[in-house]
Amino acid sequence: MYARRLLSKPLLARRLVPQTTRVARLNVSRAALVRGYAQDVVRDPMTGELTSLPDIDPARLHVIRTSKPKVPPPAKTLVFGHTFTDHMLVIPWSQTTGWQAPQIRPYGPLSLEPSVTVLHYAQTLFEGMKAYRDENGKVTLFRPDMNMKRMNKSAARIALPTFDADALLDCIKTLIRLDAHWIPQEVGHSLYIRPTLIGTQRAIGVNPPNEALLFVICSPVGPYYPTGFKPVSLMATTEYIRAAPGGTGGYKLGANYAPGVVPQKEAAKLGYSQNLWLLGPEHYLTEVGTMNLFVALKKDDGSAELVTPPLDDVILPGVTRDSVLALARDHASGKNPIKGLPKSLTVSERPITMKEVKEKAQSGKVIEVFGTGTAAIICPVERIGYLGEDITIPTGEAGIGDIAKGLLGEIVGRQMGTIPSDWSVVVSE
């Protein structure tokens, strides 16, 4: 583990998982237990009392439809995250009442006192997921259980309330069904879903907030590659970090994003599309912009290795990252061979340094480099600027290598329903 050099042993020995699990279970209500959302009877660890505060309850969902529905703009005019649908989901929480009745209401401003903690201390976390419409009009989500699980882990990390993941997903599905006509019909388009959870205590102490607000907004989005693949260039950033061991890089918190804007501007000024985030004096590769990172290498025996940094508290557990790993492993084992991927393939979650990437690129042993994320799915890399030099990465004539293209096809097929998969979750038939 490369983190060992940076960290004390106690940090490595202990992970947040046990605490997260316990906190998550604390907030499971009796109603959820009855519905089968949780197996165990949940008791307060301090008093032994049954936890009695209500969890999110889809049965209490109240829908207020807009009286002024908007006309969705033409798909070709869409800019990511600028257009929002007619409705939003809002679920308030307080320390004394637990999760209150979910409400779907017309999209519109929130009224927040200037003292609310999210505005001062970054008590915010979010998720990004997409709803797709297949050729038959069926609407689906891609592995939404992964987003809900991660959202609860993020909440526990910054002392925001956790919740019944299935119950929130139920409410989100209702919202998507209501605004399903906002999903553009055009190929490659989708509805981007943004669940957000903020601390809304009206007092400027740095504490677990006594009030919170969960809201979900939806934005129709166009394809990431409207005019064919466009590989990106990366600036390997040695002046700024995205995350460090003991920090919050492994959680989808707002706090991880604001600090990346200036480094991104600086990379752009130097002619690069994104930051390649490094770690430590060894310059371990961690992430790319807001994406996970994969490097495909030629091994000495002629076989190939697909490398991504291991999950720890500097790497976000991306849903696309997990999907790529699963697909690559099923290819490697022969369970589900994928066209374009090397026949003999090792899939590795291991540390990888800039030294290794540079040396292997120079000796022609870097096959491909790509980022993975909800927006682009797979994003090929053609160039890495590192300590004043450019490292060229092969991308092929089409602007995307065979491995990236093969994996992209497998994921898009499962998202759009052309490849049957339990990763695809039906929202409406």
Added chain:
Amino acid sequence: MYARRLLSKPLLARRLVPQTTRVARLNVSRAALVRGYAQDVVRDPMTGELTSLPDIDPARLHVIRTSKPKVPPPAKTLVFGHTFTDHMLVIPWSQTTGWQAPQIRPYGPLSLEPSVTVLHYAQTLFEGMKAYRDENGKVTLFRPDMNMKRMNKSAARIALPTFDADALLDCIKTLIRLDAHWIPQEVGHSLYIRPTLIGTQRAIGVNPPNEALLFVICSPVGPYYPTGFKPVSLMATTEYIRAAPGGTGGYKLGANYAPGVVPQKEAAKLGYSQNLWLLGPEHYLTEVGTMNLFVALKKDDGSAELVTPPLDDVILPGVTRDSVLALARDHASGKNPIKGLPKSLTVSERPITMKEVKEKAQSGKVIEVFGTGTAAIICPVERIGYLGEDITIPTGEAGIGDIAKGLLGEIVGRQMGTIPSDWSVVVSE
């Protein structure tokens, strides 16, 4: 430099200061130039054009008084940050119009669309400063120029708009004068001022926001030590970090605070008041909770050394930290001897490890440890939990050591006007 072990040389070689300075000057308007707020003619570095967007302009300040003034609650009922005064200052900014007219209006909720970037990406920063009322009724601020300067540096670090520091301070003074009757008359009480700047772009891309909102709210607060000094115990945290080199710990950003809440809860569960934040495998001491840290040591030659970690991107440049350093140096040089401080004193901004603190404590060479911040001013430490053991720190019978007490008296004297000083800035006579 201890950072050297954790970091690549380019990070050490480059500091944000030059860029920050340039960005800050870019936003200085012609109006500000005329008023003498800036010395240089400011041109856009790209086009050579004079920058024409308006900066904050106190002459445009519009005051809307509340029609329902509240009665300030009894001073003894005050809880930090729960009570706010009748008015707040609000200054919107947009990329196209620059800083708009400042407005003082009745304290009340902000209307924010759910898409605004502060709610998703932690585009927020703040300051904390106090207004004091002296025995003659004069209202003063303590070194507010330091807060304004730091606020601009924070803004530049996360691509929020910078501003004319003197102009904002002018507007804040007007707000304080309007609500001056909220400053409790009781000794040790003050009005806590919270300037905040948030990104309010109504689109969920991770970019420099095209809209922002600066607001200032005020909260009457009681004394930190209502019933005599109370030294705190620290949990030296080896599992979590507050900041790391290349990150944002040296800036007063919201993003630095949410991640500290769970570690604080865990420290409290183990019986400690605050986290002592460490860095790297060497366990360098960095900060205490939300305060800077000082350690007073006996040297082998019988003299004393007052140590605080050097300013870099993991240490917040605290106003009280700077004041303590200045006072201690003036004592050491003989310019202004302070009662209680050792006659022979070296003042050091240098790295200090837990190993050193532990060894020196065991051999009776730790004189005192204390935190410094706007809230407590000086906060004595009596105990540090470290890797399962407790290190006892002397605090004396009064719960505060002579050095901490001497420095505290000097700062409080300058805040309350009993010691004349140019650190004290008059708001109203």
